[in-house]
Amino acid sequence: MIRRRSLFGAIALATTLAATSALPGRWGLDYFPNTSLLDQEGQELRFVDDLLDGRIAVVNFFYLDCPDICGLATARMAKVYEWLGERVGEDIVIISISLTPERDTPEELAAYAEAFGAGEGWYFLTGEPEEVEELRYKLGERSTRLSDHRSDMLIGNVATGEWRRTSLMGNLAAATADILALDPDWEPPRTPAKVLDGATLDSFAEKSRVGEGLFSKGCAACHSIGAGVRVGPDLEGVTLRRDHDWLMRYIRTPDRMLAEGDPIAVKLDQEYPTVRMPRFGLGEKDAADLISYLHAETLRLEELPREGSASDQAHNMDGKDTHGNDAAGHAH
Missing domain, CATH: 1.10.760.10 (Cytochrome c-like domain)
Structure with a gap:
C-alpha cells in the first residue's frame, strides 16, 4: 500500500509540475565528459564522439529495478520516439542512462529496450559507476537517493549549444514539439x-x-x-x-x-x-x-493544458522538476 501511494503520488506531482525550464547559459561540447558507455547491444560508445555527434539529443535517467515511475516514463518516451519517427537515428538521438550501472547489464537493458519497442537511435546505457556518476552530475542529475532522481528530459542541440529541460509526465505533444523546436528549420504545426x-x-x-x-x-x-x-x-x-x-x-x-x-x-x-x-x-x-x-x-x-491550469501555473515554479530540483539539478 505504501508503494502504491508512492507511485500515484509521484505521477500526480509530475503532472502538476510539468513544465519546460531553461538551463543557465549554453553548453558547448567541451562541457561534457567524453564518457565511455556500453549500450544495450554491448557496444562501447563515447558520450560526445559517438552519441552526441552533432545531433539533437534527448537524455533521461532510469534504472531497471525502479519500483515507481521509471517504467511509466520509459513508456511515455516510447511515444515520443514513435512521434519523432525516422529523425531518430539521423539528426536526433535518445539517450537513456542507468542510475544503477553496477547492476544493469547490457543483456538486461536489451530486454528492457525491446519491451518498449526501442529501435535505431534510442540507446540504453550502462558503464563504470564512477564515470556514470560524473556524467550524470554534469547533466544536472544530482539526487543523493534513487527515489529522488529526475524524471524529466534534458534536451539540447549540440550544434547551437542550446540545452533545456522538458517534462515526460506532462503533455507529450508539447514535449515532442520542444524537442523538434531545437531544430532552427523546424516549423510547428499550424494549430487552430x-x-x-x-x-x-x-x-x-x-x-x-x-x-x-x-x-x-x-x-x-x-x-x-x-x-x-x-x-x-x-x-x-x-x-x-x-x-x-x-x-x-x-x-x-x-x-x-x-x-x-x-x-x-x-x-x-x-x-x-x-x-x-x-x-x-x-x-x-x-x-x-x-x-x-x-x-x-x-x-x-494529450490533454492540452487550459489557461489557468496546474500545468500553466507550474511555469511559475522557479524551474523545479518533479522532485523539487532546480534547473541545475540542486534539491531544495
Whole structure:
C-alpha cells in the first residue's frame, strides 16, 4: 500500500509540475565528459564522439529495478520516439542512462529496450559507476537517493549549444514539439487559432466537423488516432512528425509522390502493403481541414493544458522538476 501511494503520488506531482525550464547559459561540447558507455547491444560508445555527434539529443535517467515511475516514463518516451519517427537515428538521438550501472547489464537493458519497442537511435546505457556518476552530475542529475532522481528530459542541440529541460509526465505533444523546436528549420504545426486563444478543445471540436467527417469517411477504415495500428499507421502525432506541406501533398496526391520516389511515401508503402494509400481527390481546403482535425485530436488526447491550469501555473515554479530540483539539478 505504501508503494502504491508512492507511485500515484509521484505521477500526480509530475503532472502538476510539468513544465519546460531553461538551463543557465549554453553548453558547448567541451562541457561534457567524453564518457565511455556500453549500450544495450554491448557496444562501447563515447558520450560526445559517438552519441552526441552533432545531433539533437534527448537524455533521461532510469534504472531497471525502479519500483515507481521509471517504467511509466520509459513508456511515455516510447511515444515520443514513435512521434519523432525516422529523425531518430539521423539528426536526433535518445539517450537513456542507468542510475544503477553496477547492476544493469547490457543483456538486461536489451530486454528492457525491446519491451518498449526501442529501435535505431534510442540507446540504453550502462558503464563504470564512477564515470556514470560524473556524467550524470554534469547533466544536472544530482539526487543523493534513487527515489529522488529526475524524471524529466534534458534536451539540447549540440550544434547551437542550446540545452533545456522538458517534462515526460506532462503533455507529450508539447514535449515532442520542444524537442523538434531545437531544430532552427523546424516549423510547428499550424494549430487552430481558437485553441491558441484559449478556447477548449471540446468547443473547437464542435467547429471542426468538416475535418472529422473527412476522417470518418475516408481514413477511419485504415487508420486510428491513438488506438493503434490498423492496416495503416496510427495518426496520433502525425502532425508533429511530418511537415505540414508534406502532409498536404501526400493527402492529395499519394500516388504521384510514390511514383516520384518520395522516400517517406515509399517507406510507408513498404511497411503497410495491404492497402495502398488512395487518392481521394481532396481539394486544398479539405486537406487543410483534415490536417487541422488530426492535430486537434492529438492535442485533445494529450490533454492540452487550459489557461489557468496546474500545468500553466507550474511555469511559475522557479524551474523545479518533479522532485523539487532546480534547473541545475540542486534539491531544495
